[in-house]
Amino acid sequence: MTKTIAEINEKIRKGQAVVVTAEEVIDIVEKKGVEKTAQEVDVVTTGTFGPMCSSGAYFNLGHSKPKIKVGGGRAYLNDVPVYTGFAAVDIFLGATAIPDDDPRNRIHPGPFNYGGGHVIEELVAGKDVRLAITAYGTDCYPRKRLETWIRLEDMNEAVLFNIRNAYQNYNVAVNLSDRTLYTYMGVLKPNMGNANYSTAGQLSPLFNDPYYKTIGIGTKIFLGGGIGYVAWHGTQHNPSVPRSDKGVPRAGAGTLAVIGDxxxxxxxxxxxxxxxxxxxxxxxxxGVPIPILSEEILRYTAVKDEDIFATIVDYSEAYPQRSPDILREVSYGELKGGRITIQGQEVPTASLSSYPKAVEIANTLKEWIQKGEFLLTEPVAPLPGVEAGITFKPLQERPIEE
Amino acid sequence: MTVAKRVVLHFPPRLVDEPIIYRLVKDHNLVLNILKASVTPKEEGLLVLELSGAQKDYDKGIRYLTEAGVRIQSLGQDVIRNEARCTHCGACVVICPTGALALEPTTRLVDFYPDKCTACELCVLACPPRAMEVHF
Structure with a gap:
């Protein structure tokens, strides 16, 4: 049994495509078997909703009168600094940027109440934000200062461009030390008080296409509630990690760079x-739709939390010191049970990625496709796979002799 | 019949110097556990208590506090989850010491049980989208 994306799109246009989520497909395959399900199901939808730091957006602000050249100057949105190293009125706002006067971790742990991610949320909500620019002034761009309210609809372009999202698997974080740790994996209580993970597991896009056989450059996706595209493989994309016999990476592997209006x-x-x-x-x-082009691709989408393993890493010593040590491997099935055992100790688990929201994304995408509003795209180029032989390079420091 | 209730007491500035809690325990035979206290001279004082004892003593104790000029709120009204901001990730469930925030195993939605909340506020800053709010 093989299908093409063109054939599936034809069915979507006619409102006849059979679309199920990556959660629903598990039971269907168990009941009907791979062969029959692959004939019946056309698209499996996936979803994930978690903190993704390598996210950001670029904006074209429009020209003021008289004109100002923000390139090489400084600019802020709601006091959050943006990158200005482009032409006159193009800026890039990163999700982790914070105001210059944020106290950071001066009194540890700092709260980090407001940053680039919050500005993006407010802009998308249609709110006014304060734009402040200082520039050096040129003959063609004489103005040196500008302060104004601005909102998304005022801008020429506003494009979300995330250079690393949707990590295919991730560490489970614990804390072996005797003090509380404040990490990007959340608050980690001392002496393994909790184990935090971050994935949608069986619903996560790249777990359902572990060898990137359908997801490639140009794949149309659900992004931030609208339409986006896979722009490239994400930074740190590393297909070469060890995999289970079903092809599922056992550690952080592939990533996506995504873009959308x-x-x-x-x-x-x-x-x-x-x-x-x-x-x-x-x-x-x-959310990424996976066209069921063959039985092999369907088999990948039927992956269950019990089949997906992640590595438990100590964030007090091993992680910050770049040590490869892991405490053990654990399945997402176990993690979702709420308690796991590490070195004989029972440890409560928590997720940073929202499973109910991932379900909602997969269902929304399913609805769009069923209504014929969302057609699938043929990737224009594949993402680097295992055969690319990518090695994940650490930074080798070379002292600079003065 | 015995009761155990969590209450928030607001002391007007004039009462901050008075031994109100001493009288509450001594005259009304109530057991109390202080969950949170903020007392500053000449400003409104705040005390979060778990009070337990016989229903009759509890009612008399509350009457005594009210008559003395203490404003009483039940605790459940003070810690609020902003439903629009909660993403149901579940980061809070291992932080909450009383099980007031817990995962519903089937839907994986985070349930909030205000009656179990002791207003320790640990969840407030640990919540990544900052959905937990305290209004004393």
């Missing part, structure tokens, strides 16, 4: 987020 997104799916003692970020909603 911010003006059609929704604040419920781009949520400004504060990690106590760590910093600000953006919680991003992503």
């Amino acid at each position: 911010l003006k059609q997104m929704e604040p419920a799916w781009l949520v400004g987020t504060s990690m106590l003692g760590y910093g600000c970020t953006l919680t991003v909603g992503i």
